[in-house]
Amino acid sequence: GQQLNQSPQSMFIQEGEDVSMNCTSSSIFNTWLWYKQEPGEGPVLLIALYKAGELTSNGRLTAQFGITRKDSFLNISASIPSDVGIYFCAGLNYGGSQGNLIFGKGTKLSVKP
Amino acid sequence: NAGVTQTPKFQVLKTGQSMTLQCAQDMNHEYMSWYRQDPGMGLRLIHYSVGAGITDQGEVPNGYNVSRSTTEDFPLRLLSAAPSQTSVYFCASSYGGRRLSFGELFFGEGSRLTVL
Numbered sequence: 688g689q690q691l692n693q694s695p696q697s698m699f700i701q702e703g704e705d706v707s708m709n710c711t712s713s714s715i716f717n718t719w720l721w722y723k724q725e726p727g728e729g730p731v732l733l734i735a736l737y738k739a740g741e742l743t744s745n746g747r748l749t750a751q752f753g754i755t756r757k758d759s760f761l762n763i764s765a766s767i768p769s770d771v772g773i774y775f776c777a778g779l780n781y782g783g784s785q786g787n788l789i790f791g792k793g794t795k796l797s798v799k800p
Numbered sequence: 801n802a803g804v805t806q807t808p809k810f811q812v813l814k815t816g817q818s819m820t821l822q823c824a825q826d827m828n829h830e831y832m833s834w835y836r837q838d839p840g841m842g843l844r845l846i847h848y849s850v851g852a853g854i855t856d857q858g859e860v861p862n863g864y865n866v867s868r869s870t871t872e873d874f875p876l877r878l879l880s881a882a883p884s885q886t887s888v889y890f891c892a893s894s895y896g897g898r899r900l901s902f903g904e905l906f907f908g909e910g911s912r913l914t915v916l
Contacts, residue, residue, distance in 0.1 A: 722905075727909075729890050729907030788845070790842050792841065
């Protein structure tokens with residue numbers, strides 16, 4: 688079946704540093720989504736991407752839909768302690784259902800003040 | 801708006817016991833689903849529903865049942881609990897498939913289940 692490879696698995700950075708993480712697949716997707724999960728909470732949608740090559744920002748977060756449609760990237764600029772959490776990518780194709788929504792295994796981010 | 805509400809938040813069961821995890825949403829979403837989250841495994845889909853009266857299996861459906869009698873509610877039933885079902889369970893909902901945004905999920909806060 689389809690799989691998403693998310694990397695890195697974990698990151699431990701200093702406050703103020705920029706962060707980059709990515710998600711790749713052998714399959715093409717028409718939608719890429721990025722979620723953040725804080726400790727003890729459910730995931731929350733950060734950014735949704737619907738077009739190959741699309742670059743979308745949400746505050747200090749920027750995500751890109753890869754031109755090949757097989758990958759996506761998330762960047763966080765000037766990290767702060769509240770950025771701590773697990774970041775999940777997810778891929779989906781048009782005409783599918785939630786059964787076709789595939790999640791990566793997550794990138795765990797730790798930020799040292 | 802309450803969003804997606806899950807109950808209970810914590811539960812301890814003995815092997816062989818049955819129970820139901822409740823999920824309700826007040827956003828009139830067509831899609832609802834249940835995921836389990838285990839360390840290092842990410843989010844795995846158990847069952848999902850595209851509307852009242854319609855359910856389907858996800859990646860890991862064994863040992864679980866669901867039903868969708870109303871748009872608002874989507875309970876998950878564990879028929880005979882096993883230690884392998886110790887996990888954190890999340891209910892999620894989204895708008896229907898005719899909208900581009902149907903992949904944009906709203907998650908509940910999770911139900912933490914331990915099976916002894």
